[in-house]
Amino acid sequence: MANTYPPVRTEKPGKDADVHGQAWPATASAQASVLAADWRLFALVGLAVALLVWALILFAALRWRRRDGDPLPPQFRRHDALEITWTVLPLVLVCGLFVYTYRAEATVESLDATPDLAVAVNGFRWGWSFAYTGGPVITGDANAPPQLVLPVDKLTRITLTSADVNHAFWVPDFLFKRDAIPGQATQFDLRPTKLGTYLGHCAEFCGLDHARMNFSVRVVAPDEYARWLRAQRIGARP
């Protein structure tokens, strides 16, 4: 059988999707927003440090540049106040970023007591199955990648495992990746916040067709989700 791989469409919905340009992921879930805020904080703090260093270099180069006939300036070996300052300040900065990131990750990984729906995700060589609790089971492989349909702004509990070797569930626009490990189920919550279709990949090298082990996530309005669920039930009738 010929390997005809139907391309999975990705739409970049909403204005925020293009904030970083096309090459950057959108921030399409509540959990992704928390991580994006963390990323922005790191970028801003890094930029602030860079500006300070560049300004000091420029100032020193201009203010104390050598002029003809200048004698050698006074030489000294140590300056305790300076050394303490440039040790303590970065330490405080790094500790602050660590605490902020730790809290952001704890938020992303926390499990809500009352998710709106639950899907068991199973990775296998080379495809995925999505089993909705009390609902349909969607399965697809590299030749026909499956689609996970989720209602926007609702909390979905994902229970992830693998049928054979290690895989990883990765949707770049959700800024989230989790290993799928055989014999072990892990859980995470996902609250998509933007309508659209997002490409997902296996992110753990798992064999020959690893690169083709894709899926997509379609985030729809709640009424469209209800219609889709009904259609699945009708389709599943013998």
Ligand SMILES: [Cu+2]
């Ligand atoms: Cu895989």
